[in-house]
Amino acid sequence: TQQCNIQGQWRNNLGSNMTIQSVSDNGAFAGVYLTAVSSVNTKIVESPLTGFWKKSKQPMIGFAVKWAFSDSLTVWAGQCFLNENNEEVLHTTWLLRSKQKALQDNWKATRIGVDTFTRLK
Numbered sequence: 001t002q003q004c005n006i007q008g009q010w011r012n013n014l015g016s017n018m019t020i021q022s023v024s025d026n027g028a029f030a031g032v033y034l035t036a037v038s039s040v041n042t043k044i045v046e047s048p049l050t051g052f053w054k055k056s057k058q059p060m061i062g063f064a065v066k067w068a069f070s071d072s073l074t075v076w077a078g079q080c081f082l083n084e085n086n087e088e089v090l091h092t093t094w095l096l097r098s099k100q101k102a103l104q105d106n107w108k109a110t111r112i113g114v115d116t117f118t119r120l121k
């Protein structure tokens with residue numbers, strides 16, 4: 001396959017699985033996200049995913065997941081690079097937004113972190 005083509009299955013450092021299914025000509029894509037982490041012991045269900053990529057040798061990517069079982073959503077922004085073993089790695093920064101009851105709580109609503117995704121063999 002062409003290196004850093006984002007279609008297919010990815011796994012991040014938390015062990016979550018992202019499946020990018022449909023990619024449009026304008027760079028939009030959709031898929032599903034199966035998280036390995038969940039704050040409450042709910043039955044793990046897939047959450048919807050949507051995003052854009054900018055096709056190139058080392059494409060940029062941006063996507064969002066609306067968590068199916070909590071009042072929060074995450075957005076990721078990053079880029080695909082080939083590592084020293086010529087493997088594809090998506091290096092991303094994410095923001096996790098949790099719904100707050102009041103504007104006074106807005107200050108604590110957004111968490112930030114970094115995440116790498118490698119292709120699921």
Ligand SMILES: O=C1C=CC(=NNc2ccccc2C(=O)O)C=C1
Nearest residue numbers: 014016035036038067070074094096
């Ligand atoms: O109900 C919930 C709420 C938040 C979640 N955040 N997951 C993430 C947030 C940032 C980066 C990666 C993940 C992940 O699940 O892999 C997952 C399930």
